[in-house]
Amino acid sequence: MANTYLDAGTGDALVFLHGFCESKEVWTDFMRPLQQQFRTVALDLPGFGANTHAVSSYTMESMADDVKRQLDELGIQKYLLIGHSMGGYVSMAFAEKYGPLLQGLCLFHSSALPDTDEKKENRDKTISYVERHGVKNFINPFVEPLFYRENRERLKPEIEMMKEIGRATPKKSVIGALAAMRDRPDRTDVLRAAKFSVLFIFGKEDAAVPLDKALEQCHLPGNSMVYFLEKTGHMGMFERTSETRKAIQKFAETIF
Template structure:
């Protein structure tokens, strides 16, 4: 049976799971249906994954929406890799997207340097193990001022990351490295778009977010002084307000 409530779909990032959205989504109004799937290979979604491309993840998300009785357009909120999946979904299935929120994400393809760094990370995990990788990977994602201020948030991401299969880590890193430029999705969007960026984001340069903010015909941007790559954890109130404003615009009908 199709859902009668306007629906917001939250897509988590690399080496994360649906659990990262629990605190962020708790204050959302009851008038929305909130969906938080585990992407392929992440969280409890442990079936064998032959294809970790962003396109394969998008196909999975569409099948998930079908299973949940959501044949119509939904607001898609994607963090980091979840944003890459959201863009692939919007490119291939634009009729399923009522609005798009990219949190610490980008429509640009990886640079050569970024692709090389992803391969280096795969090599590090193979040599030293996932636990050691996550111990060094998570902390720099937060703005310097938040690294000691938010110990529970850091621990949450480290624990989820350490429980993620190594095959998922390697597959997701290579899937992200292979994705194409999708700035055309923003330029041609017939739905409202929100970009949320952190000044101290080491993964998505602020200049990239500034450049992309003007691409969508109907767009808004939130630039957070006190945030790194984890805006929904570092500045949850401001990020939540921006997402809810987008939801009102995208799902008003």
């Protein structure tokens, strides 16, 4: 079976979790410069990328357990967790269950808030669309709007890569993850109680995590750093690679 993780570099561990219909591959280039200073690990979440062993239930909690299992197998005891979008939701579930293992947490275009009623409705519509029309027909129009419109031309290869990863995702995983995101609880209390530092990275043009929702939570942890990126949608690792990488590097330096 193919590896469900990328693991390179030595030192304190930065662990990257991908978002919905993504895989560990979205972090490949992003992590490379950080490997001079840190051990960087990117994991495939259950049902995505190479992590294709049978998934009995799709929940943020079960995904967090799988992250813990993979990190245990890699022998990593303490880490900074960086979660993009759905990976951030998994990170919040992880923080709730395994908080003492965390040195820090980065919500990368993500949120501790639950879905709004409107968003839940949209998830249901998407589930029925995927059931009827399949993953490919869903992915093709889904990916491009994640990027701010002014960045789309420049990032055509990245958009194509994202579509390719998305199209390879099993239908069961897409539907399971949509339901898991819809049903996830409010975890703002986890931020309030956090003993670890939290880094928030938000795109000012991100339709998935609107600015007002971002502002609702970034003051909750006792110790937090916040980056708001202009002309950036939901995909800062591609849209603003050097700025977001530098933010994570600085954050990691303050923690370790």
